[in-house]
Amino acid sequence: MTSIKHVGVVGAGQMGRGIAEVCARAGLHVTLCDVSEDRARAGLVGVADSLLKAERRGSVTSGDRAHALTRISVGADLSSLAGADLVVEAAVEDEHAKTELFRQLDKVAGPGAVLATNTSSIPIARIAAATGRPESVIGLHFFNPVPVMPLVEVIPSLHTSQATRQRVRAFADEVLGKQAIVTQDRAGFVVNSLLIPYLLAAVRMVGSGAATAEDIDTGMTAGCAHPMGPLHLADLIGLDTVAAIGEALYEEYREPLYAPPPLLRRMVESGLLGRKSGQGFFDYQPA
Known part of the structure; x- marks a missing residue:
């Protein structure tokens, strides 16, 4: 079992919205954060639209859709993620931007929080080096569209602890119901x-x-x-x-x-x- 109950998602674009949606549908509290509250709220609107489409397809009930939306809050300040057990970064695919973001997340996230990146290709070790907790940094690569695609790549770096690996693998498999594969920390991982x-x-x-x-x-x-x-x-x-x-x-x-x-x-x-x-x-x- 996993102790992850509150997930922070940084980046309210297509991938971030999808990650927020699957976490909320799994019964987790989600904080969706972006550079402005307007962008974060636009992301929440995107989640609501996706859930409505899922209801029309019969993938979720009306009640499940409504309950999922109540589990998502938005914020423009990274400090809103202070209580998260897991923070998933889904920002632009740029190494400098990601390392700077992880430097900031290291300051605001709780001491027991896992910091995960949804990078498609950037080595995890480079991102982890921007923090003072490389043992708690891991890759968690979802595929688009996140609510539909079953796969997630779990990418530990050479510094990622065994406890972090097990916690995140259990989260992907047991909580989200995804099919997780573990890959070495090499650019592109398996799929890309x-x-x-x-x-x-x-x-x-x-x-x-x-x-x-x-x-x-x-x-x-x-x-x-x-x-x-x-x-x-x-x-x-x-x-x-x-x-x-x-x-x-x-x-x-x-x-x-x-x-x-x-x-x-x-x-x-x-x-x-x-x-x-x-x-x-x-x-x-x-x-």
Whole structure:
């Protein structure tokens, strides 16, 4: 069993909202925190919308939806996380931003709190080094959309204590009902080390003119039975996030297959980020 009853989530974007939702649905008290109260409240609105959709699908009852929402509070100050047993960071995929955030969390979180990062690719040891409690820092990588995807990667660093590993694994398995896998603290962990080269190869095919985005995705859905093509998936993840993960993997391994191709870099620089911007390899603007 796990002693985690109160979860703090830092970052009220798509991933943070999803993490807050699954924790609240599991009966935990959640504090959703962002740089402003307006952004945190916008995140709570996103959770409410997701729960309403889940009710319409029959995934939750009306009562469960209402009870989950009552378990979530919002805050713009990290001090609101002082009582949390577990703090999950779901901020932008930028190493400097994450290490600075963990430096601040180390000051406000209680002495027994676990500090977890939802990073997709940044080594946990680098983030843990910003704190005075590296034994209590761990990676807890959820997948988008969090309420639907069953997997979570648990990533201990060389300094993470056995007690922290067991506590977080039990939390993921027993409390959230996720399927947890444990991976070494290497950039990309398991899933992104395999996934990102595949996505980048699809981007290179578009950039070289080998095939259109539509035909590439059709090839993988109709020919390989993938539920979603690589370019729709890249748009869903966010092209800026895909590029950032690729850069982190390339820095770690120095292998060309991890390097973001020029087309991806130009799209990110142009603000074409996928679904969240309304345009990526495909158009998501309302008709």
